[in-house]
Amino acid sequence: MKDLLNSPKFQHLVSKKNQVAFWLTLIQLAVYYGFIYFLAFKKEVLAIKVTDVIPLGIPIGILVIIISWLLTGVYTFWANNVYDKLVEDVKKEIKES
Template sequence: MSEHIYERIKKDPRFSDLQKRRGRFALILSILVLTVYYGFIMVVAFAPEKLATPLAEGMTTSIGIPIGAAIIILAWLSTGIYVRRANSEFDSLNKQIVEDASK
């Protein structure tokens, strides 16, 4: 693409809106995952006995195992949510902006 098209894209108000929406969405998902992860680490550091509690009486598996697995699943899900929205809403808007700038 030429420099002229890049300038038209940068000046398009939809491009600015796209950048803000995409950045805000990524930030929200990142904060969610990091808060959960670091919360878990803080419990490991300062109250490990809470995570060492067995799932049921007589079991050796502690409550920390499914919580840790849930955190991993949360990270996968948040990635999937971002990819789904990026591939649908963000990509279609991006394609419109580029097509309009190329005319």
């Protein structure tokens, strides 16, 4: 087991997963807390009318939700196309040793 934990392929796998998780989390937090910041301190910006009845805050709030879905899609795509291949490489290394 120690050989696996010290394996360069395993270390690369863990590093890549942490790196992707960090950046996607950072983007999500920036989007969400940016929206909350505007709600708390810049209400007048979100109150600007886009149409006669819809303030700017509504489409921006919807955009926050859509960005969350897109980031989930990015992670899923990355996991299916990159991460799973790295996991398979580590599994092969385990079987060989």
